Amino acid sequence: MSEQNPAVFLSYASQDAEAARRICEALSAAGIEVWFDQSELRGGDAWDQRIRQQIRGCALFIPIVSANTQTRLEGYFRREWRLAVDRTLDMADGKPFLIPVAVDGTPDKNAHVPEAFRAVQWTRLLGGETSPDFVQRVSRLLGRGSQEPVTFPPAMSRAAAALPAKRRVPTSALIIGAALVIAAGYFAFGLFQAAKEESAVIPTPPIAPATATNSAIADKSIAVLPFVDMSEKHDQEYFSDGLAEELLNLLSKVPDLQVIARTSSFSFKGTSDDIPAIAKKLSVAHILEGSVRKSGRRMRITTQLIRVDSGAHVWSETYDRDVEDVFKVQDEIARIVVEKLKGTLMMGTPAVAARTTNPEAHTLYLQAQYFRALDTEEGLDTAIEKYQRAVALDPGYAPAWSGLSAAYARKLANGGKAGDPMIVRAREAAEKAIQLDPRTGEAYATRAFLQMMVDFAWPQAGQTLARGRELDPANVTVLYVSGVQARTVGQESAAVGFFRQALERDPVNLLTRRYFARTLLHANRVAEAEAEIQRLLEMSPAFPAAHYMLGLILLEKREPGPALAAFEAETSRTWRPFGLPLGLHAVGRTRDAEAALAKLDAGAAGSEFQLAEACAFMGKTEEAFKWLDAATANRDPGIIWLRGNPLFRPLGGDPRYAALLRKLNLAN
Secondary structure (H helix, E strand, O other), rough: OOOOEEEEEEEEOOOHHHHHHHHHHHHHHHHOOOEEOOOOOOOHHHHHHHHHHHHHEEEEEEEEHHHHHHHOOOOOHHHHHHHHHHHHHOOOOOOEEOOEEEEEOOOOOOOOOOHHHOOOOEEOOOOOOOOOOHHHHHHHHHOOOOOOEEEEEOOOOOOHHOOOOOOOOOOHHHHHHHHHHHHOOOOOHHHHHOOOOOOOOOOOOHHHHHHHHOOOHHHHHHEEEEOOOOEEEOOOOHHHHHHHHHHHHHHOOOOOOOOOOOHHHHHHOOOOOOOHHHHHHHHHOOOEEEEEEEEEOEEEEEEEEOOOOOEEEEEEEEEEEHHHHHHHHHHHHHHHHHHHHHHHHHHOOOOOOOOOHHHHHHHHHHHHHHHHHOOOHHHHHHHHHHHHHHHOOOOOOOHHHHHHHHHHHHHHHOOOOOOOHHHHHHHHHHHHHHHHHHHHHHHHHHHHHHHHOOOOOOOHHHHHHHHHHHHHOOOHHHHHHHHHHHHHHHOHHHHHHHHHHHHOOOOOOOHHOOOOOOOOHHOOHHHHHHHHHHHHHHOOOOOHHHHHHHHHHHHOOOHHHOOOOHHHHHOOOOOHHHHHHHHHHOOOOHHHHHHHHHHHOOOOOOOOHHHHHHHOOOOOHHHHHHHHHHHHHHOOOHHHHHHOOOHHHHHHOOHHHHHHHHOOOOOO
């Protein structure tokens, strides 16, 4: 067979014959010729020669990957795979030929397959159940569909055509750092995280599967996973991350569609979780994933929408465009995703995003977002510089102004003081973003943060957040900060409601869950608080302050021994010293408690509020008020936990405590 035949060759292990047959039948029903040999055990030279001729002459080669091929390290199908890979060596770069299909949850990252298979798009057809979109895609690749056959620009290798069934991510330190800070809280949670909270490696948490409570909304839920950077140098991650985030933001504007927030969706970056596992942990019915390859001014974006319960590919597409067309592609993808889901959801259309028409400003914005997510001093400084350049190129670019305000606010939370010039800069940037686009929820969160922590203007912050929720109701940052504001002024029921809404859209955000647990504790819902913190510990035993929080709960339950054990189990070098004086005092080890308090006192900078808590609990009233005054002057973020704090009960009858609440505008 010297001439190519417009046929598809199916290669499979004998244990996967039934799945292969289903794929064969679906393709054949569409008029596609399939070479589907069912005589692996027969063998013989003539049979072997015929197989070789078919592989040399077919138009597309579809290897079926499964748990069976994983366990079979020898088999004739592996010879077929090698022959197919050898044939690609004689093909023009970019010519589609290999179309790997996984018929179960086998990830491509650890699959026993030729390396060439990893460079192209994998499709997941669970049990061989073949979606119409896959048939249509094969038909287009054969040049049989109504659309133009897929072609590959010369500057792009055929790896760029691929959408991996598994998340493949470069493992540079920069990328790992970004993934960790995203899991730890990204922007909203960093705003109120005290500078003393150190970073921690947070393993991917095993979120419980969907329950009857959320099953009713399962059809209305989707997670957008971080797109894979398939550029030759793997130096466009800021672009692939940014594209996924912007798609997520567009979809979040659709009424009645529950879109999982970036913090949770991006927490699976670089993990071994397959699509069904991710969907189960996030309790969503649909997953949107994709890949991006940039080469000069050209880009290739490949996307697919998956219905998880059936494994069906609802839709997939590849876009070859100029970089300037990225907004059109985003809008088209968001529109098609909504159209594909509309049959059961009756949803609206995605809103038009506020954006720039300047490609350079957009690139700077995406880079700034990437560096801001690193949450390091250098990363924030780089982000601020790039945001500033973006707004200089396009002064009307609302998202860049909003990002700039958020970066300033994060630096303030990491050690800003009253009178810091960054306060003015953060406020001006937030107001500019709101002026340009009143729907910018993140900017309302920054405005509220400044009103609370700088001005102690809690009612005004509440009004700001109410406006943010009205204009951007799905914004997780606004919901989270609303919970903080409501809790601080003593509206525990409202705070619990806001935190629950935030966690529905961002279930893997561990800092939110920890704040939620403390909110429940302050509302005297101790059993619920313990359940939440235990769930957090199941997700990530090393998460900062998780054991510290458990210790506080056990103190409230009058269990001093277990409380001390929890404080001693705290893995964070920052948080462990805060709990030890409390636990040691509770069990009657007075001398050890005094020593632990003295050690904490020696490193007081940034720990004023925790020192006040310890002194109050240990009966040191004068010292407690001294440290509360210092925490107030320094705008310690711990102030949000002042009202209703069980550790401050010994101060409740002192008139200075009521006076402090009035000073902070927290008195009724």
